[in-house]
Structure formats: structure tokens, C-alpha cells
């Protein structure tokens with residue numbers, strides 16, 4: 001883990017949702033030739049608040065490694081310090097970052113994977129998707145089934161929706177399930193909470209593969225590090241959602257190490 005601060009220059013900013021005040025940011029690290037990180041990691045943004053106190057906030061990298069550039073995705077939080085400072089940053093303005101940091105990364109070898117996000121929890125999932133299915137290089141998904149279950153309240157809060165739809169159209173093993181908890185009548189897609197769709201994916205997959213559910217418990221003598229799984233879940237967002245998904249997966253007999261999480265709160 002590096003404690004060094006690096007200057008990142010804002011090259012592009014795009015409002016993804018005006019109602020949710022969510023923004024996509026593209027930064028360049030002019031001091032570096034390339035910015036090496038593992039998809040899913042985060043950077044810490046460091047700045048002084050109006051009282052001169054140093055503040056640090058974590059933001060997931062919303063892209064796969066791409067030269068000396070990286071993307072972030074964040075929404076304004078009422079009364080929040082950083083989440084308002086960043087959207088107000090003009091293009092050409094700079095921030096100080098530490099990192100990359102964190103262990104919310106794809107376990108290798110790649111297995112079937114259920115990516116689960118709500119809100120800006122989609123940020124690391126975009127990094128995973130770009131890395132697994134690069135536009136300009138070989139597919140890294142190894143033919144595994146990859147589901148992205150993305151939940152939010154309203155359609156206007158589905159960030160990067162067209163990108164994921166286009167990716168799903170190009171890759172038969174990438175399934176994009178966007179679900180709304182407060183959908184307008186005109187919404188023809190999925191409704192309800194992410195945990196219900198995750199449960200359905202697990203049940204249908206087990207039925208298709210002829211696997212029992214709940215999964216039989218592994219031999220208690222096997223050290224945790226030696227357990228191998230053919231499916232993982234990667235869950236990112238606020239803790240109530242993470243707990244709800246985790247509970248459903250545990251009820252299916254899933255082991256702790258199969259469930260990889262990143263909490264934003």
C-alpha cells in the first residue's frame with residue numbers, strides 16, 4: 001500500500017443523472033506513464049476541509065487499467081464534503097490521490113460470477129466488466145457465466161445502462177439484469193430488489209447443472225484456504241443491501257469466501 005500522493009487532473013466530466021446528481025469523471029495522472037491497479041480497487045482522495053483539517057474519502061475505480069487514466073463515478077451526498085467538491089471541480093482542475101488500495105478484486109482463476117450493485121456501487125463493476133471483456137484485447141472471462149445485477153429506485157439512476165446493454169449484446173456469457181424498486185409504469189424491465197434476482201440466478205443455475213441446493217457443507221477438515229468454488233458473488237453498495245444478499249446466499253449454503261464485498265458506508 002502506497003502512502004504517496006499523486007496529482008490527478010480532471011480531463012472529462014459527465015453528468016450521468018441530474019436527478020441523482022451522479023457524475024462520471026475521467027482523470028489523468030500526468031506524472032505517471034501508466035497507473036497499475038487491479039479492477040475493483042479504489043483510490044483515496046485527500047484534501048483539506050474549510051477548517052484546514054485533512055480529509056480522505058475512498059472512491060472505487062470505475063474503469064479497468066488504461067494507461068495513465070482512470071475513471072470515477074460518484075453522486076452528491078447532501079451536506080457531504082468530498083461528494084460535492086468533486087462534481088464542482090472544473091475540467092483541468094486537480095485532486096490528490098493515494099492508491100490503488102483494497103481487496104475487492106476478482107478471484108482467479110475466474111469462475112462463474114454474480115456481480116451485484118446498487119447506486120454508485122456500479123463503479124467497480126464497470127472496471128470488472130471492462131477487464132473481463134476488453135474492447136481491444138482478448139476476452140478474459142474464460143467463457144464463464146457473468147451476471148451483473150444492478151438495482152436502483154428509478155430508471156434515471158441506472159448509470160452506464162447503455163454501456164452494459166451493449167456489452168451484453170456482444171457477449172453471450174455476460175448477462176445484464178437491471179432492476180428498479182420504484183419503477184414507473186412504463187418500465188418494461190425487472191422490478192424489485194437485487195437479492196431476489198440473485199436468488200433466482202442461483203436456483204436456476206443449480207437446477208441447470210443438477211447441483212443440490214442448499215450446497216452440502218464442505219468437509220470440516222478442509223482448511224478454508226483450500227476450498228475451491230465454481231461460483232463467486234461480488235457485492236458493492238450500502239451495508240443493508242450487502243447484508244440482504246449475503247443472507248440469501250448463506251441460506252443456499254454458500255461459504256464466506258465465495259462472497260466478496262465492498263461497503264460504501
Ligand SMILES: Cc1cc2nc3c(=O)[nH]c(=O)nc-3n(C[C@H](O)[C@H](O)[C@H](O)COP(=O)(O)OP(=O)(O)OC[C@H]3O[C@@H](n4cnc5c(N)ncnc54)[C@H](O)[C@@H]3O)c2cc1C
Pocket residue numbers: 042057058059060061073074075077078079080081082083084102120121123262263264265
Ligand atoms: C471502499 C469505498 C469505496 C467507495 N467508492 C465510492 C464510489 O465509487 N462512489 C461514491 O459515490 N461513493 C463511494 N464511496 C463513499 C465515499 O467514500 C463517501 O463516503 C461519499 O462520497 C460521501 O462523502 P462526503 O465527503 O461527501 O460525505 P461526508 O462529509 O463524509 O458525510 C456527510 C454525511 O453523508 C452521510 N453519507 C456518507 N456517505 C454516504 C453515502 N454513500 N450515502 C448516503 N449518505 C452518506 C454521512 O453519514 C454524513 O452524515 C466509497 C466508500 C468506500 C469505503
